[in-house]
Amino acid sequence: MSLTDKEIMDGVLAEFSNLAAIPRKSNHEEAVSNFLKERALSFGCKVIQDEKFNLIIDKEAAKGCEDWPRVIVQGHMDMVCVAAEGVEYDPLTSPIKIINDGEFLRADGTSLGADDGIGVAAAMYLLQQDFNHGPIRAIFTVDEEQGMTGAKELDSKYLLDAKYLINCDSEAFDMLTLSSAGSVNIDAERRVTWHKPEHRSAYKFVVKDLHGGHSGEAINCGYANAVKVIAQAINSITKKTEIELASITSLKARNVIPSEAEFVFTSPLSNVKVFDVVVAKITDYLKAAYGNVEKNFT
Template identity: 55%
Template sequence: MAQNNEILEGVLSEFEKLAAIPRKSGHEQAVSDFLKKYLTELGFAVTQDEKNNIIADKPACAGFENAPLTILQGHMDMVCVAAEGVTFDPLKDAIKLVRDEKFLRADGTSLGADDGIGVAEAIYIMKNAKDHGPLRMIVTVDEEQGMTGAIHLDAKHLQDAKFLINCDSENYDELTVGSAGSVNLDFSREIKWVKPEMTAAWQIEVKGLLGGHSGERIGDGRGNAIRTLAMTLAALSAEGEVELAAFNGGKARNAIPDDARMTIVTDLDKAAIEKVLNDQLERFNKMYGSVDPNARFELKNVDMPEQVMNAGDMTRLIRLLTILHTGTFAMSTVIPGLVETSANLGVVETTDTEVKVQYFPRSAVDQKLDEFRFMAEEWGALTGFTAHIGTQSPGWKENKDSKLAKIMADTFKKQNGKDMKVETIHAGLECGWHFRKNPQLDMVSIGVTTMDIHSPKERLLLETVKPQVDLIVETLHEIAKM
């Protein structure tokens, strides 16, 4: 393989190609078409399935034809989040990359290293690795929202393989061997609009929260902007007459919301509103301030809206948003320090006709997700919302006899002079679906070191790229000897 700088620049060159193509979850046609064309031009046998998953095969190098087939796997979509005040259209705008000596980040938006850098590494390795057995690269769609690509991937693409290396983890020295399951729970209600009766209109916004990935960061005890704003709306309603014209917050179901905003019409004066906001901020700080210290409210007078929700619809929304617990439910009794079960109140959106809520539980115990599905129906019935139950993604249980995990852990120690951390994580990975389709598949998940994913602060630690590539390449060499 190439020298340090050549590997880094080679991988980043592949990543730049992906960053130039808008690829928000659920909108992957353009990037899928690009991958099909590009990988075909590189000489690989490429399949683009009906969901836009990409499967690319490269034959074994001479002398290694009898080695087992290994899959390199990642996802092409990304969570698109922009910083406060940044104009960004995730369906049209490319990611603007900013690089210094230590990090690669984006200018005002999420970077998309989750999982663009994993895909870029896989392409680089498929192009440049030598002395390996048969290789297959699988790049799925919609991992971030619903794992649609993994769910609908034809099992035939997994059943002839022995090993799978998922390239979607966040620390180069961690070897993931298990992950949590999840289920998408959505709620919706048609809105009955009426003319406002109160005297003044205000916009109230919760800002400055840390946010972050709802799996990796949910155990940190960070605040949730949507829940904070819902509690504030309830507190304002207890002080005077309040009408609600809009309530919006969050950017993705699997990202802890760092901001939320609402427009109200009320007879409360500014001083009374500010007192409630100060009380709610004090309450927030007592609960979350030690880990999420920069929360704030912004209040501004706005033009009177033409319509507001009727009182019943506003009450039902408050009820739902305050019933839905967000954060950690239970810690693992098997693995100390690991979150076992959690849920994230990820998105609330008010449209001209309805209000929609996205709620995202995770658990290492599938039966607890079954309970969430049951509770969603009950919550909907109690609040007058329609519950929409998504497909439940299975958890991925650790294989104690994994040959691949041993090869990778031993190789990492030889290359880096330290042990690799072997762990099960609370975040969801597509490996659960792969395992369901081929229980004999020996899998691990690895990744370069990325920080603050699913946020505008997302960044990639450049010095971890070469060690990651070296680890995969040497692992492929070891597999080829089998």
């Protein structure tokens, strides 16, 4: 029996709703891995869960299709966990609250987790369907967002007996991408020594309400990086006066283009109007350099 597009989409979204109820921050995927394992077992698949909580799920070929090549569909279980300012959200315990307006899904004040929840949901839906197919293997890895440790430590034997692998971590259902991608993580540390401030006047400089976005999917969109913006502000201020830097903060995930950042400093200058010039300069710079894409910044 053939299914309509709506029936297929409803089935995939039902699987996605299951995932949204389970917190799955990178390096904390045990609960979602256990859930997917039990669910796959419930509809007759064979499941292996390795020490990293990666899942290898096998669906036997349909009758008469046993000689067809094995196809792997692959996705990752973890998600980027980000919440809007003021939203109570614990990425280790809080479920995602989905809002469906009839056209789009979004989350109530947090990231949605469609990267890669929708890919995992589509694969889980596929494993339940009855159609002519060769052996299908679903591989769900952990920690894609931060370090790829799940993929790096996956035993290669689960890949070598398949002819095709389809990575279900793209942006559109109707598009196949043939390419490879990579990333580099750099961790820098510097020992900080603290002392009592010499200057009595303290100030906070904040840039916020930039667009932000995923550093992989949106890196070519021309969005401003809030950390770079405050670095420019610090450079501008130190040309006018000596400062003591108290803090720099940008509380976002490492693979997110920062949409907000702030720094606190002390200065011998007690007249805030001196710094209004810097605020105006940074504002003009953002309008000139990013005005086509950054329309709501503060």
